Amino acid sequence: MHSVSSIQENAFQALDSFQIEIPSWGFANTGTRFGKFLQPAAASTLEEKFSDAGMVHKLTGITPTMALHVLWDLPNGLSDAATIKTLEKQYNIASGSINPNLFQDQEYKFGSLCNPSAEIRGKAFAHLLDSVAIARELGSRDISLWMPDGSNYPGTQSMRRRIEWLEEALQRTHAALAPNQRLLIEYKPFEPAFYHTDIADWGMAAHLAMHTGPQAVVLVDTGHHYAAQNIEQIVTWLLHLNLLGGFHFNDRRYADDDLTLGSIDPYQIFRIFHEIHLSGPKALLQTAFMIDQSHNLKGKMEAMIQTVATAQELWLKAALVDREALAKLQTSCDLISSEELFRDAFWTDVRPLVREWRRLRGLPEDPLAALKESGYVDRIARERGGKLAAVSSYA
Ligand code: AOS
Ligand code: ZN
Ligand code: ZN
Ligand code: ZN
Numbered sequence: 001m002h003s004v005s006s007i008q009e010n011a012f013q014a015l016d017s018f019q020i021e022i023p024s025w026g027f028a029n030t031g032t033r034f035g036k037f038l039q040p041a042a043a044s045t046l047e048e049k050f051s052d053a054g055m056v057h058k059l060t061g062i063t064p065t066m067a068l069h070v071l072w073d074l075p076n077g078l079s080d081a082a083t084i085k086t087l088e089k090q091y092n093i094a095s096g097s098i099n100p101n102l103f104q105d106q107e108y109k110f111g112s113l114c115n116p117s118a119e120i121r122g123k124a125f126a127h128l129l130d131s132v133a134i135a136r137e138l139g140s141r142d143i144s145l146w147m148p149d150g151s152n153y154p155g156t157q158s159m160r161r162r163i164e165w166l167e168e169a170l171q172r173t174h175a176a177l178a179p180n181q182r183l184l185i186e187y188k189p190f191e192p193a194f195y196h197t198d199i200a201d202w203g204m205a206a207h208l209a210m211h212t213g214p215q216a217v218v219l220v221d222t223g224h225h226y227a228a229q230n231i232e233q234i235v236t237w238l239l240h241l242n243l244l245g246g247f248h249f250n251d252r253r254y255a256d257d258d259l260t261l262g263s264i265d266p267y268q269i270f271r272i273f274h275e276i277h278l279s280g281p282k283a284l285l286q287t288a289f290m291i292d293q294s295h296n297l298k299g300k301m302e303a304m305i306q307t308v309a310t311a312q313e314l315w316l317k318a319a320l321v322d323r324e325a326l327a328k329l330q331t332s333c334d335l336i337s338s339e340e341l342f343r344d345a346f347w348t349d350v351r352p353l354v355r356e357w358r359r360l361r362g363l364p365e366d367p368l369a370a371l372k373e374s375g376y377v378d379r380i381a382r383e384r385g386g387k388l389a390a391v392s393s394y395a
Pocket of ligand 4: 188221223224256292
């Protein structure tokens with residue numbers, strides 16, 4: 001039996017090893033195709049996003065970097081880098097992964113890197129090179145590529161030719177990477193395309209990463225799977241292949257709903273984190289934990305802190321699994337004892353340990369309550385104004 005102090009010591013070690021990246025787009029207004037509900041406190045400038053991210057990090061202590069979207073955060077490209085460096089210092093938040101945008105330009109209607117037009121493919125490739133240059137200038141390790149290309153009807157596109165165009169573009173992008181940079185290839189089965197998506201599952205992303213080069217890896221967005229898929233098994237395979245680059249964390253009821261992490265299925269995230277703990281510290285260094293959410297209804301700041309705190313708790317729960325004892329029970333096929341040992345860690349209320357960890361590091365024990373007490377959201381809502389009217393796409 002472990003002593004309380006050794007449990008606490010192990011728990012604090014696990015908590016000390018956990019950081020998670022927050023997305024700039026998580027602080028801005030967003031919506032669904034049925035309308036947007038604008039929030040007065042939503043960020044609409046880069047400085048407001050840095051301010052919000054800085055506040056989340058001040059309250060949680062584990063979100064030192066913010067993912068940036070090239071089109072939304074650096075509309076002028078590389079020339080915006082100087083402003084970002086100033087904001088990084090001002091708000092104590094470093095630039096995190098750099099996210100190209102291949103899904104918004106009108107020219108990408110029939111695809112970006114997989115467009116039948118060589119000219120449009122060239123434009124998309126140039127955007128990737130710009131993104132690599134921005135990452136290099138900002139000292140970001142990861143270029144996090146979500147490639148939304150696909151088609152809506154059978155027979156309207158050559159899936160085969162699109163593979164070849166994609167392989168070529170990714171190899172050429174890889175050639176532009178600095179030695180310490182990585183290209184994260186994110187897969188998604190559908191949306192915005194609804195018949196085929198060019199990078200639809202982990203197998204396609206893994207093939208592309210292996211074909212592209214040693215600095216290309218796979219990004220697992222927890223919302224990008226069919227309902228019954230075993231995501232922790234995919235994670236295990238990617239760890240086995242040394243291809244796991246990181247995660248976009250969110251939760252889903254139906255599809256890529258970008259709900260607050262753990263709000264629907266916290267046990268799944270616990271099982272994913274267990275596979276990471278099993279792989280040891282090297283895997284942790286290679287794995288970028290990132291949040292991908294932008295809520296239409298919940299308050300941006302509150303939802304971000306909820307996700308960060310939930311991720312931290314689930315990470316600690318998974319760390320509590322006695323992996324040695326579990327391995328013995330798995331070897332002997334002791335089904336009930338192995339499952340009970342596993343579930344016991346999941347059902348452990350780790351909040352007192354997390355609160356004590358925060359207290360000892362001079363952080364608020366309850367970051368959500370501290371956000372409320374700070375009056376930060378009320379203040380930014382006043383300063384930022386914002387329209388409350390719901391803007392419907394049917395209007
Ligand atoms: C889209 O569904 C993907 O999850 C993207 O990773 C995310 O929405 C964001 O746009 C970053 O590109
Ligand atoms: Zn409908
Ligand atoms: Zn994502
Ligand atoms: Zn997504």
